[in-house]
Amino acid sequence: MSAYVLRQLQVLVSSLGEFARTPWATILTVGVIGITLALPTLLYILVTNAEQVTSGWHGNAQISLFLNSDTDTERTGAVVARIRDHDKVDQARVITAEQALLEFKQLSGFGRALDMLPDNPLPTSIVVIPHKDAVTPAELQKLVDELTKLPGIDAAQLDMEWVQRFRVILSLASRTIVVLSVLLALAVTFIISNTIRLAVLGRREEIEIIKLIGGTDRFIRRPFLYSGTLQGLLGAIAAVILIVLIVQLLNGPVTVLAKLYDSGFRLIGLTAPEMLGVCAIGGGLGWLASRWSVGRHLAEIQPT
Amino acid sequence: MIHFSQVTKRYANGYEALKRVSFTIERGEMAFLTGHSGAGKSTLLKLITLIERSTRGQIIVNNKNLAKLRRSRIPHLRREIGVVFQDHKLLDDRTVFDNVALPLVVAGLGHQDTSRRVRAALDKVGLLGKEKLYPITLSGGEQQRVGIARAVANRPSLLLADEPTGNLDAELSNEIIGLFQHFNQHGVTVLVATHERRHIHRLNKRVLELKNGELIHGGDPQR
Numbered sequence: 001m002s003a004y005v006l007r008q009l010q011v012l013v014s015s016l017g018e019f020a021r022t023p024w025a026t027i028l029t030v031g032v033i034g035i036t037l038a039l040p041t042l043l044y045i046l047v048t049n050a051e052q053v054t055s056g057w058h059g060n061a062q063i064s065l066f067l068n069s070d071t072d073t074e075r076t077g078a079v080v081a082r083i084r085d086h087d088k089v090d091q092a093r094v095i096t097a098e099q100a101l102l103e104f105k106q107l108s109g110f111g112r113a114l115d116m117l118p119d120n121p122l123p124t125s126i127v128v129i130p131h132k133d134a135v136t137p138a139e140l141q142k143l144v145d146e147l148t149k150l151p152g153i154d155a156a157q158l159d160m161e162w163v164q165r166f167r168v169i170l171s172l173a174s175r176t177i178v179v180l181s182v183l184l185a186l187a188v189t190f191i192i193s194n195t196i197r198l199a200v201l202g203r204r205e206e207i208e209i210i211k212l213i214g215g216t217d218r219f220i221r222r223p224f225l226y227s228g229t230l231q232g233l234l235g236a237i238a239a240v241i242l243i244v245l246i247v248q249l250l251n252g253p254v255t256v257l258a259k260l261y262d263s264g265f266r267l268i269g270l271t272a273p274e275m276l277g278v279c280a281i282g283g284g285l286g287w288l289a290s291r292w293s294v295g296r297h298l299a300e301i302q303p304t
Numbered sequence: 305m306i307h308f309s310q311v312t313k314r315y316a317n318g319y320e321a322l323k324r325v326s327f328t329i330e331r332g333e334m335a336f337l338t339g340h341s342g343a344g345k346s347t348l349l350k351l352i353t354l355i356e357r358s359t360r361g362q363i364i365v366n367n368k369n370l371a372k373l374r375r376s377r378i379p380h381l382r383r384e385i386g387v388v389f390q391d392h393k394l395l396d397d398r399t400v401f402d403n404v405a406l407p408l409v410v411a412g413l414g415h416q417d418t419s420r421r422v423r424a425a426l427d428k429v430g431l432l433g434k435e436k437l438y439p440i441t442l443s444g445g446e447q448q449r450v451g452i453a454r455a456v457a458n459r460p461s462l463l464l465a466d467e468p469t470g471n472l473d474a475e476l477s478n479e480i481i482g483l484f485q486h487f488n489q490h491g492v493t494v495l496v497a498t499h500e501r502r503h504i505h506r507l508n509k510r511v512l513e514l515k516n517g518e519l520i521h522g523g524d525p526q527r
């Protein structure tokens with residue numbers, strides 16, 4: 001067993017030595033893999049950050065409840081009290097029909113025309129700001145349904161279209177990342193399998209001789225698997241370094257922008273487990289690509 | 305050790321390289337395989353190491369029926385057989401030591417055992433002290449001896465040689481044949497393919513002669 005481990009280490013060292021002997025080719029390959037892996041990772045970071053930002057925007061969702069016209073002040077007060085008691089409600093504020101009319105006169109510019117109306121056409125309304133816990137559209141919709149059932153409430157309106165649209169855009173972006181990741185993972189696979197293909201063909205004679213003296217396919221495959229896996233892993237490390245640099249670069253302007261909106265927001269980069277994840281994906285793709293490539297070409301090389 | 309029974313090899317283009325060849329080589333025996341070039345000598349050796357598979361007939365090597373040997377077991381068969389090639393088939397970018405060590409590394413031998421056996425093999429062929437050199441810096445005879453050291457490094461029970469003296473002068477080729485004789489005296493079964501009749505007359509060993517793919521001398525009686 002220790003001889004086996006020693007053998008693996010030998011192959012590992014000789015693979016690294018191979019890279020050191022051809023530094024330029026190695027840098028090019030690792031660089032291409034690094035950039036290819038960095039692209040989807042960067043998009044992932046942007047979307048995670050955007051989700052982080054919008055999760056603080058629950059305050060933007062507000063519910064307007066319109067009361068029946070025959071609801072008097074006393075009953076309005078009772079309803080507001082019940083609404084305030086609801087555990088999903090943060091604030092509730094009454095806007096009387098008179099206040100609404102006044103505001104509408106000021107904002108609409110129809111002041112004179114409205115004076116000619118015999119009655120005030122606007123209903124009394126209650127503006128409800130949901131509690132911070134109720135963030136998701138489903139939760140908000142449930143709250144609206146519950147509030148609508150209260151006595152005296154005629155209709156309800158949820159003002160959160162903008163947030164909802166943004167959420168949809170984000171989920172679209174997430175899906176784009178998935179598709180893009182798959183494509184770029186394929187690209188990495190092709191890059192690595194091509195370098196491995198060249199390596200296999202370049203060592204054709206050696207492979208033939210090793211087969212002649214009793215080398216198993218597994219033995220012949222091993223250095224190529226190491227080489228491919230290492231390329232993927234080094235590429236992933238390059239990608240992580242790139243991402244860290246980019247996040248550093250963007251954080252200055254982002255902080256300034258956040259300050260303008262009175263926010264202490266900072267870009268969140270890759271966490272340690274995420275970095276390990278990128279490395280695992282890089283190494284895994286390298287292994288798969290070299291396995292596939294060596295398998296294809298090894299069968300073609302037979303001693304004669 | 306080697307048993308051929310009615311073996312025929314036909315290549316994909318229809319050419320019949322061997323026709324109903326039957327012979328037996330006992331364990332510990334040394335034999336020459338002779339015949340003109342194109343008579344089927346190389347094909348016969350390739351069948352023994354499963355570089356080619358026979359079209360018909362039965363081949364048994366070291367108690368293994370080759371027709372029933374799975375592809376994944378071929379490397380293990382080859383480890384029991386040392387092969388010396390006419391063109392040496394050495395790796396030019398590796399030292400003499402690494403070339404001779406290759407079959408041992410392939411077989412998964414530990415570092416110390418490998419080192420010991422490589423030195424022993426190089427000692428037998430008279431090249432101890434040249435293990436750090438690259439094959440390209442050696443003479444033709446020395447390169448062939450590196451090839452022989454590699455073939456015997458893993459202590460095979462069977463040694464095959466395909467025209468091992470092909471490119472060497474008389475004195476060097478006598479030396480090479482002498483080495484095979486030496487290994488045979490230590491219990492290794494040896495089969496040497498050569499078209500040089502000189503060695504055959506000199507050594508008085510068993511001779512198998514091929515002509516146009518047919519074994520005309522030294523084979524088993526036809527059944």
